[in-house]
Amino acid sequence: MMRFTDIVSLSFLNLRLHKTRSLLTSLGVIFGVGSVISMMAISKGAERSALSQIESMGIDKIIIYTKKPHFDTSGGNSSGRGAATSSVEDYGLDVRDYQFIRTMENVHHITTIRNTRQPITKGETRLDLKLCGVSLGFMKDTSCHLTSGRWFNEIDFRSPSTICVIGQNVKHRLFPLGATDVVGSNIRTPYASYRIVGIISNDNGTSLPEVGSPNDLILIPSNTDLSIYGNYASESQGRNRNKAILVDYDVMLVNVANLEYIDNTSKRLQNYLEKAHSKSKDWDMIVPLDLLKQRERTQKIFTIVMGAIASISLLVGGIGIMNIMLASVSERKKEIGTRRALGAQKFDILFQFLIETVILTTLGGCVGIGLGLGLSEIVKRYAEMPTEASMTNILGSLLISSFVGVVFGTYPAWRAAQQNPIDVLRSE
Amino acid sequence: MNDDVVVQLRDIRKTYNPGGLAVHVLKGISFSIQRGQFVGIVGTSGSGKSTMLNILGMLDVPTSGDYFLEKVNVATLSDSDQATVRNIRIGFIFQSFNLFPYLTIEQNIEVPMIYKRVSPRIRRARALELAKVVGLGHRLGHRPTQLSGGECQRVAVARSLCNDPAFLLADEPTGNLDEKTGNEIMALFHRINKEQNVTIIMVTHNPMFEPHYDKVIRLRDGRIVQTKPTDSVDELTGPLSGFGELPQDRMAADAKATLTTTAEQEGASR
Known part of the structure; x- marks a missing residue:
C-alpha cells in the first residue's frame, strides 16, 4: 500500500x-x-x-381576546333619535370570565389588557396609539424591558393614580427626537392627564391580538382605567353617529402553572368560553405552544x-x-x-x-x-x-x-x- | 537448483481460448537465467515473445508449467504478493518508456519506491543517485516532454533500478529510438550489467544487439529453437534464421548487412 x-x-x-x-x-x-x-x-x-415571534408571546400562556362579533343592526340596543343615532355594543370577555378563569386549575395568574379606545392626538393629528389599562404582570408577560423610569408597582394599583408607562414608539411619536425629559412629563387625553413614569420597549416583535405591539401602547394601571372609564368606550361612526362600546377586557394572558397540562387547560378554557359566550362568538384564543408545534x-x-x-x-x-x-x-x-x-x-x-x-x-x-x-x-x-x-x-x-x-x-x-x-x- | 538462478521456467505453456478454437502461443518453454546474466529473448512477431515477457513480468499467468522467481513458484502468490514482487524484484522497461508526463524526472524515478512506501527523503536521494548513473543527474527537475527519446529511456532505466530488482525486464527498449541512440541505450544496459551485476532480460527482435547478450533464447512459433551462449563479437555473423517479414526486421537486417557485408546471407534469410 x-x-x-x-x-x-x-x-x-x-x-x-x-x-x-x-x-x-x-x-x-x-x-x-x-x-x-x-x-x-x-x-x-x-x-x-x-x-421568536411565537416565543415572545410566551409558550406558557394561553391568549384569549375579545373579538368584535357581527351585530345584527336591526335589533340590539339602538335608540332611534332621528338622524343622529347612537348604539351600545356590549360584548367580549367580561369580569365573570375573569373571575372564573382565575380559579381554574393550572392557571397561575392572568394579565389583563383593556383598550380604552381613547383618541390620542398630537395637535390636530390623531395618532395610531392606544391607551390601555393593564394589570401588573404586563411588562413581564409581554417580554418587554424598561428603558428608563420605572414600571408600575402594587401601590399604583391600590388607589387610582394618573400615571402611565409608554412604549418606545409612543415616545418617538409624541416627543421630539432626543428629548430627555420624557419621564415626568404628561400625556393629555380627553378625560385625564397622565404623568409618564417609565418607558418600555419590546425587541422581539411581540404582537398582541387586537392591540398590537406593546411599543405602540400607553399603559395605565387597570384600576385607574376602571375608575376613569369604567368599561365604557365610545366610538364615533361618521357624522353625528356615536356608538358606545362596553368591553371589560380586550386581552387576557392566561399563564399556566404547569406547561405539561397546557393542552388540557386550553381545552377546558375553550369549553367554558363556548358555553359562557354561546350567543355570539365574541372571543378567540391563541395557544403559542400550538403555533410552535x-x-x-x-x-x-x-x-x-x-x-x-x-x-x-x-x-x-x-x-x-x-x-x-x-x-x-x-x-x-x-x-x-x-x-x-x-x-x-x-x-x-x-x-x-x-x-x-x-x-x-x-x-x-x-x-x-x-x-x-x-x-x-x-x-x-x-x-x-x-x-x-x-x-x-x-x-x-x-x-x-x-x-x-x-x-x-x-x-x-x-x-x-x-x-x-x-x-x-x-x-x- | 543453483543458488544463483534468478529465473527458472519449466515447460511453460500458454493457450488462448482453451476449449474453443485454441491458440497455442507457448508450447513448452524451459530455461533458466543465472544472476548477472544479460539475456536476450529474440524472435519475430507471433513467436510468442510478448507472451513470454508478460509471463516473466507476472502480468500474465501460464496455462501450465512452473515459473520460479528466485526459487519461489509465482503461481502460489496472491495478486497482491505478485504486485509486491513486480515492485521490488522486477524492473520494467518499456518500448515507449511509459513515463508519467505530469511528473518530473525525479518523481518518475521515484514511482516504484512510492509503492514500496519508501520515505520521501530516501526516495529523493536514491533518485538523484540513479539519475547520475544514467547520466541525467542535472535534469531531475525537467519533465519527460522536455527530454529526447534516449533520455526518456534513461529515466526509465533509472526507474527500473530504484528498488534493486532481481532482474530488469526490457521490452524492445530501443524500438522507439534511432540507431545511434539505441546503441547508446544498449551500452548503458551493458554497463549496468557489467558494473552493477544486474541481471537483464531483454525481449527484442533486433539481432544487432546479440553481441551484448550472455545468452540468447530464440523463439519461433512458441518454441525455443535455439539457446546459445554468445560470448564474443564474432557471433555477430551468426545464423539469422527466424527473422521475418516486419519492416523493422528488414531494417535491422539491412543495418547488420552493412556492418558485416554479408549481403548474400541477408537475402537468404528472406
Missing part, C-alpha cells in the same frame, strides 16, 4: 493537471451544495424570526422536501462525476497499466481514483458552501430577509459531499483497479 500522503498528493496533482475538467466535473456538487446551504440559511432565518411540523415537511431536492441535485452531481471518472479511467489506461507493472497493488489504483473523486467532491462542497453563504448574504442584504447559516449545515454539507465522492467514486475506482496491465504492454 502506498503512503496516504503520496496518494493525496498524487490526486491533487492529477486534479491540477485537468483544472478545467475538475471544475466542470464538480459543478454539480458545487451548485447542489450551494443551493442547499443558501436555502437552509433562508429557511432557518425565516423559521427563527417566526419562532404547528410551525415545527411545517418546518419538518419543508426540511424533508428540501432534503429530497438536495439529494436529487447531489445525485445528479454524483452521477456526473461518476461519468467523468469512468471516462478518465479509460483515458488513463496506460497510466494504470504502467503503475500496475511498476508494482501498484489493485488497492493502490483503487484508492488513487477514489481519493481523487473524494477530493473533487469535497473541494466542490467547499466551493458550494462559499457560494451558498454568498447567496444567503445577498438575500439578507437585498431581499432583507433574515438568513442564518448554521455550522451544522455547513459541516453536514461538507460531510455529504465527501460521501457523494465515496459513493460515486467507488465504481470508477474499482473499474480502474480491474484494468489488465497486459493491455498496456500489448498496445505498443
